[in-house]
Amino acid sequence: MRVWVDLTNSPHVLVMRPLIELLRADGHEVSVTARDFSQTLELCDRFGIEHTAIGHHRGERIGSKAIGLASRSLALIRFARRRRRPGAPPFDLALGHGSNDISVAAAALRIPSATMFDYEWATVQHSINCRLARAVVVPEAIPPERLARYGATRKLRRYEGLKEEYYLSDFEPDEEVLHQLHLDRERPLIVVRTPPELSLYHRFGNDLFAALLSRLDRAAGAGELRCVVLPRASSQRAALEEMHGLLVPDQVIDAQSLCAFADVVVSAWPSARPPTPPSRAAWGPSTNASSPKAGCTR
Numbered sequence: 047m048r049v050w051v052d053l054t055n056s057p058h059v060l061v062m063r064p065l066i067e068l069l070r071a072d073g074h075e076v077s078v079t080a081r082d083f084s085q086t087l088e089l090c091d092r093f094g095i096e097h098t099a100i101g102h103h104r105g106e107r108i109g110s111k112a113i114g115l116a117s118r119s120l121a122l123i124r125f126a127r128r129r130r131r132p133g134a135p136p137f138d139l140a141l142g143h144g145s146n147d148i149s150v151a152a153a154a155l156r157i158p159s160a161t162m163f164d165y166e167w168a169t170v171q172h173s174i175n176c177r178l179a180r181a182v183v184v185p186e187a188i189p190p191e192r193l194a195r196y197g198a199t200r201k202l203r204r205y206e207g208l209k210e211e212y213y214l215s216d217f218e219p220d221e222e223v224l225h226q227l228h229l230d231r232e233r234p235l236i237v238v239r240t241p242p243e244l245s246l247y248h249r250f251g252n253d254l255f256a257a258l259l260s261r262l263d264r265a266a267g268a269g270e271l272r273c274v275v276l277p278r279a280s281s282q283r284a285a286l287e288e289m290h291g292l293l294v295p296d297q298v299i300d301a302q303s304l305c306a307f308a309d310v311v312v313s314a315w316p317s318a319r320p321p322t323p324p325s326r327a328a329w330g331p332s333t334n335a336s337s338p339k340a341g342c343t344r
Contacts, residue, residue: 050126050137050157052148053080053097056278059089060213060302061143061162066095077137079125081118081147084278088298100125101147115146115174122151142175144168149175164188164209172196185209219306223299227274234271236262237301237308240282258312259289267291274308276301 049069053059059080069076078095080086083103090097100121104114129136140152140159152159160181163172166188176182176196184193186204193199205212229235241255262273267290274293277283286294305311 047074047138048129048136049074049076050140050148050152051076051078052122052140052142052145053078053086053090054083054142054145054147055081056084056086056089058143058145059086059093059095061209062141063093063095064213064215065141077129079122079148085298092298098125115150118147119150119154122147123154126151126155126157144171144175146171146174149178153178160203162209166192169196172198176201214302217302219303220300221303221307223301223303224307226299227293227295227304229272229274229293231307233269234309235307236271236273237304237311238262238273238275239311239313240275240277240279240286242278259286259292263289263291265291266293274304 051062051066053062066076066078078090078097079100080090080097081101081103082099087097087099101114101118104110104117126136135155135157137152137157140148140157142148142159142161144161144163149159149161151157158180159178160183161175161179162183163175164185164187166172166184172193173196176193176198179201181203182193182196182198182201183203183205185208186206187208188204190199190202190204193202224231238259259275262271265271266273272293273291274295275286277286277294283294286292
């Protein structure tokens with residue numbers, strides 16, 4: 047079987063990596079396309095995932111996102127048509143984690159597709175991909191009635207637990223990341239992941255996050271702790287680099303191991319801070335500081 051996987055954001059690389067490996071191990075031919083956004087391409091390189099880079103993020107405005115969807119979907123269609131076989135579609139199956147681009151392209155080419163996600167409130171995104179996909183893969187924690195308005199009810203393929211439990215099933219923390227960032231174990235280590243400010247589903251501000259960063263910057267500058275901040279976008283990086291107490295890596299790192307060794311992780315969504323594996327006692331506490339209910343621990 048010829049399978050097409052599209053990656054549009056950095057967490058998707060982590061989620062789809064085990065699936066890509068399993069499909070290839072079973073003898074299937076897997077082609078991967080990836081969007082130049084956040085650390086998606088760099089993570090593909092880090093995990094050794096061969097890919098074709100197509101398109102880039104067009105910004106946070108709704109109009110820009112519409113242009114981005116149209117232009118990248120057309121680019122994906124052209125990519126697939128170059129792989130067309132005589133008398134058969136270019137691929138037998140298309141897969142994405144919330145990728146509207148591949149849902150549109152696959153529908154245009156009449157390729158069966160499946161979409162996957164774990165956040166049900168991205169209404170614009172799911173109004174497109176759920177209607178175009180043949181199957182919608184979500185965790186059982188999401189009540190099916192919440193997805194009815196997207197036309198997903200009869201397409202649902204629900205799984206136990208959270209996606210992090212699957213893609214971290216073979217995870218072992220590696221201390222190399224501590225050496226790479228010149229971190230010692232004598233002071234508390236705080237890891238912060240910035241909010242998804244370019245996403246349509248994140249249209250609110252929260253002063254608590256900025257206040258937290260300011261406090262952590264002062265504490266790190268005084269030598270009380272070490273704080274590593276993982277930005278999602280270049281605009282966030284530019285602002286963070288003005289806070290000299292914070293450590294902002296200039297390349298892709300083993301963020302999962304970094305979280306495992308951290309004393310506290312402050313994250314926008316669970317992908318940056320996976321749930322505690324049953325055999326792990328090293329995970330520190332986690333909180334979501336970009337949520338309207340900031341302060342709730344996960």
